[in-house]
Amino acid sequence: xxxxxxxxxxxxxxxxxxxxxxxxxxxxxxxxxxxxxxxxxxxxxxxxxxxxxxxxxxxxxxxxxxxxxxxxxxxxxxxxxxxxxxxxxxxxxxxxxxxxxxxxxxxxxxxxxxxxxxxxxx
Amino acid sequence: xxxxxxxxxxxxxxxxxxxxxxxxxxxxxxxxxxxxxxxxxxxxxxxxxxxxxxxxxxxxxxxxxxxxxxxxxxxxxxxxxxxxxxxxxxxxxxxxxxxxxxxxxxxxxxxxxxxxxxxxxx
DNA sequence: TCTCATAGTTACGTCAAGGGAACCGCCCTT
DNA sequence: AAGGGCGGTTCCCTTGACGTAACTATGAGA
Numbered sequence: 001x002x003x004x005x006x007x008x009x010x011x012x013x014x015x016x017x018x019x020x021x022x023x024x025x026x027x028x029x030x031x032x033x034x035x036x037x038x039x040x041x042x043x044x045x046x047x048x049x050x051x052x053x054x055x056x057x058x059x060x061x062x063x064x065x066x067x068x069x070x071x072x073x074x075x076x077x078x079x080x081x082x083x084x085x086x087x088x089x090x091x092x093x094x095x096x097x098x099x100x101x102x103x104x105x106x107x108x109x110x111x112x113x114x115x116x117x118x119x120x121x122x
Numbered sequence: 123x124x125x126x127x128x129x130x131x132x133x134x135x136x137x138x139x140x141x142x143x144x145x146x147x148x149x150x151x152x153x154x155x156x157x158x159x160x161x162x163x164x165x166x167x168x169x170x171x172x173x174x175x176x177x178x179x180x181x182x183x184x185x186x187x188x189x190x191x192x193x194x195x196x197x198x199x200x201x202x203x204x205x206x207x208x209x210x211x212x213x214x215x216x217x218x219x220x221x222x223x224x225x226x227x228x229x230x231x232x233x234x235x236x237x238x239x240x241x242x243x244x
Numbered sequence: 245t246c247t248c249a250t251a252g253t254t255a256c257g258t259c260a261a262g263g264g265a266a267c268c269g270c271c272c273t274t
Numbered sequence: 275a276a277g278g279g280c281g282g283t284t285c286c287c288t289t290g291a292c293g294t295a296a297c298t299a300t301g302a303g304a
Binding site: 024050051052053056075076077 | 261262263264270271272
């Protein structure tokens with residue numbers, strides 16, 4: 001069984017982790033938390049994302065009701081993406097994790113380099 | 123550049139996501155949150171994990187100071203893994219995310235199947 | 245002596261996530 | 275008429291994550 005186990009998700013957190021574990025999803029949510037944004041604007045501001053991955057990511061977020069997609073009747077038609085209420089609440093939850101990360105990163109960094117430098121005393 | 127971008131992590135949340143996004147890490151933390159446990163005991167209780175992945179996962183968790191590894195002077199030597207304080211606090215943060223997941227899963231499920239059934243009105 | 249358990253490591257093959265680039269129709273500007 | 279931005283889709287190919295299986299050492303028990 002190669003790669004990721006997309007196994008039966010009776011477990012709710014797995015559903016979330018599938019989204020939160022994906023870096024592009026998180027970055028997209030973080031960007032959209034600042035306000036609605038259009039496709040190419042997102043593409044420009046999310047550093048390193050490919051056009052394809054942005055499309056895929058937005059589709060998944062939309063599918064989960066985290067992001068809304070609105071086609072503006074302009075010419076040429078523009079598409080505006082925004083966080084839904086649910087998306088905003090997930091952003092909050094991610095914020096909590098982010099707070100943990102910010103608080104503990106220095107210690108983790110320290111332990112990590114310490115671990116890497118120690119001899120292999122298997 | 124295939125698969126995951128292990129890019130420069132100035133961003134703390136990326137560090138966390140690298141761990142939290144990994145299903146095995148989360149499952150391991152959840153198991154260890156119940157109390158210390160030995161290698162093969164973990165292997166038996168974490169459904170579907172391979173020996174190799176458990177070893178890799180534990181190494182990474184230990185490296186980040188989330189899990190401690192203690193060799194017991196028994197014969198044959200047994201190795202007991204346990205959450206550190208930091209590990210416990212991460213377990214708390216994951217719990218928050220889990221709460222969000224439990225609360226929103228029904229809605230997500232609904233939206234998801236709704237999305238899947240709607241015609242492709244591109 | 246043979247086998248089992250404990251706690252791994254190493255080698256190898258596979259498979260799908262994701263990057264890159266080309267392509268699409270539409271409209272605007274030059 | 276030729277380019278350029280918008281909002282994607284489709285294809286191919288690489289690569290890294292992961293499972294499988296074999297191998298390690300040590301000591302207990304039959």
